[in-house]
Amino acid sequence: MPKFVFLWTDIALFLMVAGVLVYVWHVRRSPNLRATWATVGRDAPAMSSAVVLMAFVVIGLLDSIHYRPQLPPAPGAAANAPPIYAPAVQSALDGLLNDTVLTRPEKTYSSPLAVRQFTKETELIDGHPIRNFPLLRSGGAHLSDPDSDWRGDVMQRLAWGVTGGVIAALLGTVVLAAALGRSRGGWRQGLVDVVRGHTELPWRAMWLTYALLCLVLAIVVALASGYHVFGTDRTGNDVLWQALKSVRTALVIGSLTTLAMLPPAIGCGLAAGYFKGRVDDAIQYVYTTLTSIPGVLLVAACALMMQVYIDTHPDLFDTSAARADLRLFLLCMILGLTGWSGLCRLLRAETLKLRELEYVQAARAFGVSHWRIMRRHLLPNVMHIVLITVVLEFSGLVLYEAVLSYLGIGVDPSMNSFGSMIDSARLEMSRDPMIWWNLLTAFVFMLALVLAANLFADAVREAFDPRARRYRPKRWLKKKDVSPAQAETGAAP
Known part of the structure; x- marks a missing residue:
């Protein structure tokens, strides 16, 4: 069992998350605040930005769960000896990345998706010193012949990533359609409304953002299992x-x-x-x-x-x-x-x-x-x-x-x-x-x-600032529900 470490910023972050949850509960009880935030929710760029911000928040919270791993007992230690913990502090994000190339440093610079070092070094080949680009310790180490097998392996991992991203996006689509189908007479009607944009919240824009994030994340995960996706720095860190x-x-x-x-x-x-x-x-x-x-x-x-x-x-x-x-x-x-x-x-x-x-x-x-x-x-x-x-x-x-x-x-x-x-x-x-x-x-x-953050902040400013509010007609309304006079003036039906 690891020993959890509570740093100052960890406590502050989770207290702020608790404060946000309390504020959400307060908004649900206040009709005025609920109506104001509903205006933010109808803004497609703002809600798409919220999906991206949630991805960053998840990464930040995973990196805020710190612990010290428990070390195996020393040889000859007593059965009732107190546990020994590693001196280095890790996070939950580090634990998720332990099996990837991201946590395995190289010697020095390497370019993205490379199998050889970016700088030359002197190597002994057949007993003769030759200036050459040495192979990386981790990037492409699973290849028997890195120079010839690199391209095919990268394309294969890229295909795996695209497939995984599409599957994750489709699973999200099924969950969204099932959730909307409860109030729309079935999941098929919910899916049709999302595709056509006939929903109060901009679920179509949010789903497209989610699908793009899934695709990018799956591709990066597939490539990071064998290569340094964005290369390494001067000290060899990913x-x-x-x-x-x-x-x-x-x-x-x-x-x-x-x-x-x-x-x-x-x-x-x-x-x-x-x-x-x-x-x-x-x-x-x-x-x-x-x-x-x-x-x-x-x-x-x-x-x-x-x-x-x-x-x-x-x-x-x-x-x-x-x-x-x-x-x-x-x-x-x-x-x-x-x-x-x-x-x-x-x-x-x-x-x-x-x-x-x-x-x-x-x-x-x-x-x-x-x-x-x-x-x-x-x-x-x-x-x-x-x-x-x-x-x-x-x-x-x-x-x-x-x-x-x-x-x-x-x-x-x-x-x-x-x-x-x-x-x-x-x-x-x-x-x-x-x-x-x-x-x-x-x-x-x-x-x-x-x-x-800026796109989401602009929507919040327009919703909460009385001098900056402007009415946006609901795009999800069908044309038959809007009269010609309302279409010209933008008034509500």
Whole structure:
């Protein structure tokens, strides 16, 4: 039985998942919130992006279940001896990838799907030293003659991956048709409605996204069982493995930093707008001073002080993973506590307007306490701004982490991140021949994550912001249900 390890960011991530589930339960009980989120659900790009985001979340959560494997008992150990655990911390994602080539390092660079090393070395062939590209230790090691058998083996694995992806997509289709068939008179009618787009939710777009993900995932799994799909870096580590491990870092930076930013932003914004006067002046002075300091310099100074504390207290960490995780956790706190001024300004401006409305004035006239007014009347009416800011800040923080890691003040060097991959690729792009796969892999993964987050955030902003709402006619309605006048004006039938 392994020994589970609970890191700071692991606890924070699963607490946020629990918070999201509680919010979903609250939405189901609130008709207004349910109707607003239904508007988001009818947006095809947003729901397709949600499918992609769910794939990233699953990878991040699997990488957040950490444990130390139990080692076999030492020779001659007593029967009642305590169990011995490995010093290295692994995750559930590492356990799933153990049987693939992704976790088997090479000597140095190798190009995607290669069987030989990218750089030449001196080898003894028939007793003579010859400069040659040596065979990889793991990539293509199952081939008897790698040079001649490589192409056929890759095509065969590619066919297996396509077949597996199609089967997974068809299984998803069967499950979806059966689920919709309960309310539509049978699974065949449910399948027809999905294909024709006659559903309230954009199931057709979501299914196409799911099918594409299944196809890509199956192809990568089939190829990764025998080759380094995206090559290896300078130290021989698999680039795809680094990208998968970097997903958790991006999710932690984006979500935990936003969560750390909310308490000071909400508290100070509501207090400044409601009380005005000296309280408003003091809060404005604080966040004006904070925004006057260059953000990168402020984060760098805080990160360096944090690093000095970690270096001077090595006894607080039993593993290197705990040390790197604490640095990531404190970096999120630093980014959150230094980046709350923008949201605070928005909430202050909105609260200045809300405090003059009749229901707030009536509550004050009846002697309701200031705390109760802010909690019951002001906070619910500014939550749309908070939610919009949260979803918009996520993608910006993921990109900001890449900038910080590129400058050397980001996450711990032993922790994988997209910024670290980009930083290591800085010198690789100037080589001849150029090593491009490290940067390209980080770019593709960051593009997919940030683009999906941005598309989903745009739909949330349009649904929750009263000034940005616009009506979109239901595309799933049949033409016979819409009159000519309604078709011209876009009105509801």
